[in-house]
Amino acid sequence: MANIMIQHGPSGGLVFYLPKRDLEASIESIEFDTPEKWGGELKLDNGGTYYIDPIAKPPRLPISLRAKRLGAAED
Amino acid sequence: MTTLSREETDALIAEVLEVYPEKAKKDRAKHLAANDVTVEQSKKCITSNRKSLPGVMTIRGCAYAGSKGVVWGPIKDMIHISHGPVGCGQYSRAGRRNYYVGTTGIDSFGTMNFTSDFQEKDIVFGGDKKLAKLIEEVEQLFPLHKGISVQSECPIGLIGDDIESVSKKGAAAIGKPIVPVRCEGFRGVSQSLGHHIANDAIRDWVLDKRDGQPCESTPYDVAIIGDYNIGGDAWATRILLEEMGLRVTAQWSGDGTIAEMMNTPKVKLNLLHCYRSMNYISRHMEEKYGIPYMEYNFFGPTKIVESCRRIAAFFDDSIKEKTEAMIARYQVMMDAIIAKYKPRLQGKKVMLYVGGLRPRHVIGAYEDLGMEVIGTGYEFAHNDDYDRTIKEMGDATLLYDDVTGFELEEFVKRLKPDMVGSGIKEKYIFQKMGIPLRQMHSWDYSGPYHGYDGFAIFARDMDIALSNPTFKNLTPPWKQVAAEEVKKAA
Numbered sequence: 107m108a109n110i111m112i113q114h115g116p117s118g119g120l121v122f123y124l125p126k127r128d129l130e131a132s133i134e135s136i137e138f139d140t141p142e143k144w145g146g147e148l149k150l151d152n153g154g155t156y157y158i159d160p161i162a163k164p165p166r167l168p169i170s171l172r173a174k175r176l177g178a179a180e181d
Numbered sequence: 182m183t184t185l186s187r188e189e190t191d192a193l194i195a196e197v198l199e200v201y202p203e204k205a206k207k208d209r210a211k212h213l214a215a216n217d218v219t220v221e222q223s224k225k226c227i228t229s230n231r232k233s234l235p236g237v238m239t240i241r242g243c244a245y246a247g248s249k250g251v252v253w254g255p256i257k258d259m260i261h262i263s264h265g266p267v268g269c270g271q272y273s274r275a276g277r278r279n280y281y282v283g284t285t286g287i288d289s290f291g292t293m294n295f296t297s298d299f300q301e302k303d304i305v306f307g308g309d310k311k312l313a314k315l316i317e318e319v320e321q322l323f324p325l326h327k328g329i330s331v332q333s334e335c336p337i338g339l340i341g342d343d344i345e346s347v348s349k350k351g352a353a354a355i356g357k358p359i360v361p362v363r364c365e366g367f368r369g370v371s372q373s374l375g376h377h378i379a380n381d382a383i384r385d386w387v388l389d390k391r392d393g394q395p396c397e398s399t400p401y402d403v404a405i406i407g408d409y410n411i412g413g414d415a416w417a418t419r420i421l422l423e424e425m426g427l428r429v430t431a432q433w434s435g436d437g438t439i440a441e442m443m444n445t446p447k448v449k450l451n452l453l454h455c456y457r458s459m460n461y462i463s464r465h466m467e468e469k470y471g472i473p474y475m476e477y478n479f480f481g482p483t484k485i486v487e488s489c490r491r492i493a494a495f496f497d498d499s500i501k502e503k504t505e506a507m508i509a510r511y512q513v514m515m516d517a518i519i520a521k522y523k524p525r526l527q528g529k530k531v532m533l534y535v536g537g538l539r540p541r542h543v544i545g546a547y548e549d550l551g552m553e554v555i556g557t558g559y560e561f562a563h564n565d566d567y568d569r570t571i572k573e574m575g576d577a578t579l580l581y582d583d584v585t586g587f588e589l590e591e592f593v594k595r596l597k598p599d600m601v602g603s604g605i606k607e608k609y610i611f612q613k614m615g616i617p618l619r620q621m622h623s624w625d626y627s628g629p630y631h632g633y634d635g636f637a638i639f640a641r642d643m644d645i646a647l648s649n650p651t652f653k654n655l656t657p658p659w660k661q662v663a664a665e666e667v668k669k670a671a
Contacts, residue, residue, distance in 0.1 A: 111464060125377075125461065128230065128563040131222075152222060168468040 108175065110156065113168035120167075122150055139163075147176065154178055184555065185596070187577040190215035194579075197591045208234060212582040216574045223567030229582045230563045232370045238586035240606050241560050245269055247375020248364035249332035251458055252383075255279035255409050255434040256442070257289040258327040260319050263296040264312060264344065265334025269366070270296040278623050280413050281436040288325045295319065304336055309347050316351040316359065328358040328439045330382075338365035358439065360386040371561035371583075372536070373457065380461035383442065388462070389469075391443040401427045401496060402448040406463055406474070407455030407538075410435020412628020417635045418454070418479050425489060426503040427496070433459060446470045450495050452477055454631075455538045457566055479631040480639070481546030482515040511633045519549060522640040527551035529599040529647060534581070534589060534607065535621045536560040541570040543602070543621065546630075546639055555596055558584050590614075600647055615655045617646040 108124060112133070115121040120133040131154065137146025138160050145160040155176040185193065194213045198206045211228035220226050233239040242250070245263075250273050253261050263270030275292040283289025297303070297311050312331065319329060329351070331344050344361040352359040362382045364375045403422060408415040415435040422429050430448055431441035445451075446466060451474035453463050463474035475495070477488035486508050493504040529552045533540050540557040547554055557574060558581035559566060567580070574580070579592060593601060593611060601611045602621040611618045619625050619642060627642050629635040656664065 111468065113464075113467070123464065125464075128377075128565060130565045130568070152224070166471060168464065170468060 107172050108156075109170060110158075110173045111168050111170050122148060122156070123168075145171075148173070184553075184575070185577060185579075187215050187217075190577050190579055193592070193595055197588055197595075200587070205234065205237070209237070209585070209588070212584070213588070214580045216571055216576060216578045216580050218571060218574070218576050220571055221568075222564070223571055224564050226571075227567050227580055227582055229559070229567055230370060230373065230561070231583070233583055239560075239583055240586075240604065241370070241583060242372040242375075243366035244364045244368040244372065244375035244378060245332060245334055245366040246273065247372030247377075247458070248362050248379035248382075249273070249330075249375075250277060251372065251409065252376055252379035252434060253330050253332060253362065255281070255291065256330075256437050256439060257281040257283055257291045258325075258438045258440075259330055260290050260293075260295050260323060260326045260328075261330045261332055262312075262315060262319070263294065263334060264308070264331050265297065265299050265336050267296050267298045269334045270294045270332075276623075277409065278411050278626070278628070279435050280410050280416075286323070290323070290326065299334075299336055304340055307340060307342055308337070309342050309344070312342075312344060312347045313351060316347070316355065320355045320357075326357070328360070330360040330362055332362050333365045335366045338363065338367065358386065358390065373561040373563065376458040377461055380459060380465075383462055384465050387439065387442055388446065388466075392446060396444050396447050398430075398447050399428050400449060401500065402430045403427045403450045403452055403492075404431035404433060404441075404445045404448045405429055406433045406451050406453045407459035408432065408435050408631070409455070411622075412624045412626075412630070414629040414631040414635065417629040417632035420634070421479070421485070421489065421507070421632050422452070422492075424503065424507045425493060426500045427492075433462075446472070448472060450475065450492070452492065454479070456569070457537050457562060478542045478545065479635070480543045481549040481636055482511075482519075482633065483549050484542070484545035485633060485636075514633065515636065518637050518640050522644050523551045525644055526640075526647060528553070530555045530596075531600045531602055532556040532579075532593060532596065532598040533602045533621065534558045534560075534584060535603060536562075538566075539602075539621050541566070541573045543630075544573045546636060547643075549636070550640055550643060552600075552643070555579065555598055556581065556592060558582055586610075600643070615652055617649060617652060619643065619646050 111123040113121050115132055122131050122133050131150040131152045133148050134151050135149045138144055141163045143160045144163040145158040148156045156173040157176050158171050158173045214226040217226055249261055271294050274294040281289055281291045285292055297315050303311055348359040348361040360382055364378045368374050415432050419429050431445045451463050451472050453474045453476050456476050466472045478484040489504050493501045531547055531552055531554050540559050544554045556579035601616055601618045604620055604622045608618045624630055630639045
């Protein structure tokens with residue numbers, strides 16, 4: 107589990123940030139994206155995948171969450 | 182020397198790496214690259230923020246340098262205790278030229294060195310008692326200080342002192358904030374982790390201490406984040422922002438105070454100059470207080486105009502009008518400077534090797550003067566810095582991360598730039614090789630370089646360095662005669 111932050115990107119879309127490793131990547135797809143259920147599997151543009159427990163869509167970004175790493179980015 | 186093509190740059194890197202043993206070569210090759218402007222993600226072409234290997238010369242600092250020297254040090258009304266042996270604090274004392282207004286030793290302490298001066302017995306029996314006594318003495322001798330930060334040096338972490346509990350007790354006793362910072366030098370690979378630790382300490386011990394307290398505010402409040410007022414940079418920045426109609430309520434941390442920092446959550450916009458060292462706290466404020474942050478660049482008129490317009494876009498039309506008026510007013514001055522210096526500097530080539538934000542931020546200023554940056558690199562950047570750099574640099578220019586002494590020397594020998602921008606450790610090597618060098622860490626004891634006023638000084642300094650007649654006289658007269666004879670014979 108790792109602390110991550112999700113925020114809006116400068117050109118729309120969502121940006122994933124992992125403070126521990128200073129890793130910034132844009133989120134290519136998010137599994138659930140409805141007002142009631144938001145989260146699930148995140149696919150990053152660097153090849154990594156993370157999982158966050160689905161929650162109600164946060165009213166404001168950025169938000170810090172706990173995420174599980176499913177697949178590491180190629181390094 | 183003409184600009185290299187991609188193949189030539191790759192060949193140059195391969196040639197320079199030739200001297201290393203196989204393993205070292207493989208490792209170092211990842212840190213050197215020819216810039217490819219089409220790449221979106223820097224990690225595809227360059228690796229950064231990795232441990233420097235023993236045996237190569239690196240100019241990186243430590244976590245303590247990043248915390249005490251960079252982030253905490255410039256906060257002028259706090260006393261920053263270098264907790265541990267005396268050297269770390271004393272040899273880095275006042276070296277960064279963070280200017281401030283105040284009476285040193287009375288209400289400001291920027292250039293002073295406070296240390297617990299660890300001796301053998303403190304290592305053996307622990308230094309907590311000494312720290313408690315030191316806090317007491319500080320309070321007695323400097324009653325006008327507004328707080329203390331305890332900057333740990335390596336031994337504190339090694340012997341396991343509990344500086345947090347001493348700090349809490351001390352803070353209760355003197356009624357002022359005392360911030361323990363766990364920035365032992367052995368943490369991380371460079372000063373970069375020190376910045377992060379320092380930001381986290383500010384977040385945990387300082388930032389939320391005035392939440393809920395009333396504070397006079399306007400819709401135009403902004404904070405300057407990540408400007409350390411080197412040679413007066415933050416002041417030059419502040420002038421422009423105030424002319425735009427904004428109210429600068431906090432400077433982080435050059436010429437800054439702890440009260441300003443505690444009041445920062447009330448601003449409307451955070452202006453982030455040094456992304457590397459203060460993005461952490463900006464992200465935190467965005468999440469917790471909903472304050473957006475914006476990266477800006479105040480080096481050179483092109484970038485200033487661009488940044489000012491982007492800043493103004495956050496505010497209403499009155500700010501936008503004032504911004505345009507300010508840009509128009511200064512444009513005359515800028516045109517005069519460029520008319521004066523551009524013919525003298527046109528086409529000159531520069532190589533940079535600095536830390537933080539400058540390897541990419543000053544490119545615009547050089548380009549305004551008609552100069553070209555042919556190689557750049559960071560001491561301690563992460564991937565996100567290189568993401569931003571790739572777009573600023575020309576195609577196939579050289580990028581080097583945590584470059585070693587040998588590599589940088591070889592690159593300069595081959596690329597033959599007209600000038601190098603780096604630090605004091607490089608200065609005399611390159612000047613003896615006959616290449617002018619300006620220190621881009623401390624502005625070579627000049628400055629400020631930010632803002633319009635700064636650009637005038639920047640242009641003059643670059644001209645001074647490049648036009649220095651010394652560099653024409655590097656060959657002694659007796660060798661000059663021989664060289665001429667050879668030429669005649671040929």
